[in-house]
Amino acid sequence: MYRNTVLVCGGTGCHSNHSAEIYDRFVAKVAENGLTEEVLLVKTGCFGLCAVGPVVIIYPEGAFYSQVQVSDVDELVSEHLVKGRLVERLIYKDLNSPEVTKALSETNFYKSQTRVALRNCGVINPEDIDEYIAYDGYQALIKVLTEMTPEEVIQTVLDSGLRGRGGAGFPTGLKWRFARNAKADETGIKYVCCNADEGDPGAFMDRSILEGDPHAVIEAMAIAAYAIGSNQGYIYVRAEYPIAVQRMKIAIEQAKEYGLLGKNILGLGFDFDLGIRLGSGAFVCGEETALMTSIEGKRGEPRPRPPFPANKGLFQKPTILNNVETYANIAQIILKGADWFRSMGTEKSPGTKVFALGGKIVNTGLVEIPMGTTLRTVIEDIGGGIPNGKKFKAAQTGGPSGGCIPAAHMDVPIDFENLAAIGSIMGSGGLIVMDEDNCMVDIAKFFLLFTKDESCGKCTPCRIGTTRLLEYLDKITSGKGELKDLDEMEKLCYYIKDNALCGLGQTAPNPVLATLKFFRDEYVAHIVDKKCPAGVCKALLSYEVLDTCKGCTLCARNCPVGAISGAVKQKHIIDQSKCIKCGVCMDKCKFKAIVRK
Amino acid sequence: MKSIADIKAIREKMQAQIISRDNESEANEIRVVVGMATCGIAAGARPVFNEFVDQVANRGIKHVKVTRTGCIGMCKLEPIVEVFVPGQEKVTYVHVDAEKAKKILDQHVLGGKICTEYLVGDEA
Numbered sequence: 119m120y121r122n123t124v125l126v127c128g129g130t131g132c133h134s135n136h137s138a139e140i141y142d143r144f145v146a147k148v149a150e151n152g153l154t155e156e157v158l159l160v161k162t163g164c165f166g167l168c169a170v171g172p173v174v175i176i177y178p179e180g181a182f183y184s185q186v187q188v189s190d191v192d193e194l195v196s197e198h199l200v201k202g203r204l205v206e207r208l209i210y211k212d213l214n215s216p217e218v219t220k221a222l223s224e225t226n227f228y229k230s231q232t233r234v235a236l237r238n239c240g241v242i243n244p245e246d247i248d249e250y251i252a253y254d255g256y257q258a259l260i261k262v263l264t265e266m267t268p269e270e271v272i273q274t275v276l277d278s279g280l281r282g283r284g285g286a287g288f289p290t291g292l293k294w295r296f297a298r299n300a301k302a303d304e305t306g307i308k309y310v311c312c313n314a315d316e317g318d319p320g321a322f323m324d325r326s327i328l329e330g331d332p333h334a335v336i337e338a339m340a341i342a343a344y345a346i347g348s349n350q351g352y353i354y355v356r357a358e359y360p361i362a363v364q365r366m367k368i369a370i371e372q373a374k375e376y377g378l379l380g381k382n383i384l385g386l387g388f389d390f391d392l393g394i395r396l397g398s399g400a401f402v403c404g405e406e407t408a409l410m411t412s413i414e415g416k417r418g419e420p421r422p423r424p425p426f427p428a429n430k431g432l433f434q435k436p437t438i439l440n441n442v443e444t445y446a447n448i449a450q451i452i453l454k455g456a457d458w459f460r461s462m463g464t465e466k467s468p469g470t471k472v473f474a475l476g477g478k479i480v481n482t483g484l485v486e487i488p489m490g491t492t493l494r495t496v497i498e499d500i501g502g503g504i505p506n507g508k509k510f511k512a513a514q515t516g517g518p519s520g521g522c523i524p525a526a527h528m529d530v531p532i533d534f535e536n537l538a539a540i541g542s543i544m545g546s547g548g549l550i551v552m553d554e555d556n557c558m559v560d561i562a563k564f565f566l567l568f569t570k571d572e573s574c575g576k577c578t579p580c581r582i583g584t585t586r587l588l589e590y591l592d593k594i595t596s597g598k599g600e601l602k603d604l605d606e607m608e609k610l611c612y613y614i615k616d617n618a619l620c621g622l623g624q625t626a627p628n629p630v631l632a633t634l635k636f637f638r639d640e641y642v643a644h645i646v647d648k649k650c651p652a653g654v655c656k657a658l659l660s661y662e663v664l665d666t667c668k669g670c671t672l673c674a675r676n677c678p679v680g681a682i683s684g685a686v687k688q689k690h691i692i693d694q695s696k697c698i699k700c701g702v703c704m705d706k707c708k709f710k711a712i713v714r715k
Numbered sequence: 716m717k718s719i720a721d722i723k724a725i726r727e728k729m730q731a732q733i734i735s736r737d738n739e740s741e742a743n744e745i746r747v748v749v750g751m752a753t754c755g756i757a758a759g760a761r762p763v764f765n766e767f768v769d770q771v772a773n774r775g776i777k778h779v780k781v782t783r784t785g786c787i788g789m790c791k792l793e794p795i796v797e798v799f800v801p802g803q804e805k806v807t808y809v810h811v812d813a814e815k816a817k818k819i820l821d822q823h824v825l826g827g828k829i830c831t832e833y834l835v836g837d838e839a
Contacts, residue, residue: 120768121781178780202751203785248729382716384719385719
């Protein structure tokens with residue numbers, strides 16, 4: 119048996135920091151020391167603490183090594199694996215608690231989390247079906263096929279109160295019931311689809327689940343298929359997620375080999391086959407009707423609903439479409455029961471939610487919290503707060519479809535209803551933290567630019583509306599805005615929301631509306647004072663030299679456009695007509711004699 | 716194609732491989748520490764250590780953690796094994812071999828009765 123288990127993170131974050139080479143080096147050094155029989159090396163999915171990757175954990179000690187380099191592996195092998203001594207310099211240090219933290223479960227980052235959808239991420243080898251089976255994998259499918267009727271499965275999911283984790287929060291059990299009750303045509307075909315077209319900038323939870331625990335999605339889709347009476351499923355995943363696609367392919371192969379997919383599953387008379395369809399990165403294809411149109415091989419454009427997919431979905435057959443994270447909860451609900459699931463979270467939003475923490479936060483990474491946790495807990499305790507002592511300004515949720523939560527609402531418990539009430543949305547789970555250096559008008563502009571580019575163009579309110587909205591924002595950030603623009607923008611926002619064909623257009627104005635609601639003063643500052651309070655919008659900035667200038671000439675020598683002049687030991691002057699506002703002079707000045715206004 | 720029984724068998728077989736990845740709360744955990752410095756290894760600590768690891772893994776014992784430590788200065792008494800039961804004083808065994816290891820595990824770690832015959836005693 120293995121005396122040590124070494125887990126090396128193989129998620130995309132750590133992978134891009136050479137974790138694959140770290141793993142290979144471990145394999146080589148362990149073999150060199152004759153420990154191959156005694157040390158088990160496992161390449162896992164994402165651990166969640168991407169900010170300190172690449173991450174390596176060595177059991178049974180549970181030592182949590184962070185920011186490991188390929189060159190550190192030799193020492194880890196010779197010290198930890200051969201001699202049994204911890205390599206203290208690589209042990210993860212919690213910035214907010216001075217003592218050295220050893221075990222992962224003891225860190226502030228993990229203590230407040232509850233891992234359901236991510237339970238196997240960073241724990242198992244996603245490319246080994248046996249490890250998934252060891253952690254109760256496929257037990258839920260066996261239970262469903264041997265002990266439960268399809269109606270009982272649906273009732274359990276319904277009772278659990280599980281709501282769609284893609285963002286809209288529709289009850290999953292209800293969706294399944296509609297599809298079960300929908301009458302199939304003469305072919306009798308129904309489809310089960312998985313939406314893995316994660317498109318929100320900054321969101322990566324679906325990718326991490328596919329990379330870290332692909333079998334959980336396969337098992338849940340098979341359960342869903344049994345529940346609604348389907349024999350064919352599709353996973354629609356972005357081609358930009360090569361590791362996720364690769365691991366999913368391996369997982370499907372292994373499941374087929376074991377008879378857990380295909381004809382007559384486990385000899386129990388149920389057939390279910392699963393295919394992968396790659397998306398090319400169009401944001402609109404995350405919308406359900408556009409996604410199905412894309413699977414059909416056509417240009418990914420949405421179509422009006424009704425008919426809803428439960429009645430006429432993929433290839434005009436009854437179809438259910440659930441998000442990756444939604445599926446990742448299913449097997450646990452079947453095994454542990456609806457009451458167990460309801461014991462977590464809030465009354466209307468039971469269970470947990472995964473968030474991808476990004477932006478101005480210490481612990482960039484992936485977290486899973488019970489619904490009802492406050493934003494303050496997520497940002498200050500789990501996230502470790504804002505770096506460089508800056509002040510929290512707002513958190514953006516729901517990506518380009520979402521709004522923002524200002525500091526005043528930091529103690530609101532996070533669930534579907536509460537976020538909607540304060541003008542944001544749960545969304546798929548991207549959570550971007552912004553500090554005082556972020557300009558909210560600029561943020562709204564960033565998301566509008568994204569949705570304008572990603573609008574498929576089929577309907578006018580979205581295609582033209584987002585373009586016009588962006589023009590207003592451009593006007594304001596370049597200092598040419600008028601106060602009446604704000605009212606006109608607001609009117610346009612509601613017009614787009616009410617008239618766009620699909621979710622993309624209906625939610626595209628949300629970042630503008632939310633920033634207008636909570637940060638109207640910043641808009642007014644841009645328009646009336648012609649100033650950007652956060653110092654972001656270049657057209658409204660100017661750099662000036664103070665009287666404390668020593669005349670060292672450093673700024674003048676570094677200015678890329680030669681806009682600074684002045685004699686040695688004399689105060690320098692910036693020619694505003696030449697200045698491109700790059701800020702190099704301010705960064706270079708050793709006497710803090712240049713200021714941004 | 717596998718049957719339900721096959722899946723069950725895989726699950727049981729794999730338990731041994733994943734057992735050390737469980738984060739049992741430290742309060743109830745019994746620690747078995749084997750001296751694995753050069754002196755310990757030279758005196759035969761490796762088979763002792765592996766015996767503990769194998770037994771704990773194969774029998775699915777969740778509350779026992781087997782770890783290693785360096786030289787504690789009594790090289791002539793190696794292989795040395797220390798057992799830490801929460802709330803009790805540590806117990807030090809000397810000149811342990813694989814067979815004694817199994818007995819220490821059964822009788823002391825799991826059974827709660829110290830194996831007095833292997834204790835460090837006056838030799839130190």
